[in-house]
Amino acid sequence: SQWGEENLQALSIQEGEDVTMNCSYKTYTTVVHWYRQDSGRGPALIILIRSNEREKRSGRLRATLDTSSQSSSLSITAAQCEDTAVYFCATVAGGADRLTFGKGTQLIIQP
Amino acid sequence: DTTVKQNPRYKLARVGKPVNLICSQTMNHDTMYWYQKKPNQAPKLLLFYYDKILNREADTFEKFQSSRPNNSFCSLYIGSAGLEYSAMYLCASSSPWDEQYFGPGTRLTVL
Numbered sequence: 001s002q003w004g005e006e007n008l009q010a011l012s013i014q015e016g017e018d019v020t021m022n023c024s025y026k027t028y029t030t031v032v033h034w035y036r037q038d039s040g041r042g043p044a045l046i047i048l049i050r051s052n053e054r055e056k057r058s059g060r061l062r063a064t065l066d067t068s069s070q071s072s073s074l075s076i077t078a079a080q081c082e083d084t085a086v087y088f089c090a091t092v093a094g095g096a097d098r099l100t101f102g103k104g105t106q107l108i109i110q111p
Numbered sequence: 112d113t114t115v116k117q118n119p120r121y122k123l124a125r126v127g128k129p130v131n132l133i134c135s136q137t138m139n140h141d142t143m144y145w146y147q148k149k150p151n152q153a154p155k156l157l158l159f160y161y162d163k164i165l166n167r168e169a170d171t172f173e174k175f176q177s178s179r180p181n182n183s184f185c186s187l188y189i190g191s192a193g194l195e196y197s198a199m200y201l202c203a204s205s206s207p208w209d210e211q212y213f214g215p216g217t218r219l220t221v222l
Contacts, residue, residue, distance in 0.1 A: 009151065042201050042213030088153065097142050097161060099211060101153040
């Protein structure tokens, strides 16, 4: 498998809190994608981080990438109810067109 | 318009019967993909078309067929559905080295 076993399956927090989701991967990649999937919709890219970047920010999102430990994280600051979704990380493996997804984290934000 | 459309959204099939799922995009993307997603599992790449060239993953090679009659349309065909084919099927498209845009998925239930 491309993925380690550290991926969380479900996470529930209160609105306003910060949250971090982690994933680790086994095979070399030049980029980590983070996708969000809302109920009834397909996954949508929310942020990607390349191997020459240690950190990437987009609004309340922050992604990190540690190529030495082959791990990435996605943090959301001041989570809001609309952040409730499943979050996937994905790496590019076996060619530019092949994304390999992790299992994902079901994030639930409680009002 | 970055919409990827999938039809039908829900499909009920009998064991042993064929299933044909349709995907379309109007972004003139070179590559179209099909993923299978089961509950609590990562989306799994089944196959993808780069232009007219079909690439099928080794472990699903014999289970799925596909066609791409033109740049905008791509189908996923199951010749004889089994219970294990029950899943969400996600179509995506992209330009080279760009993000993948996903459709809403087709939920296939095989009885």
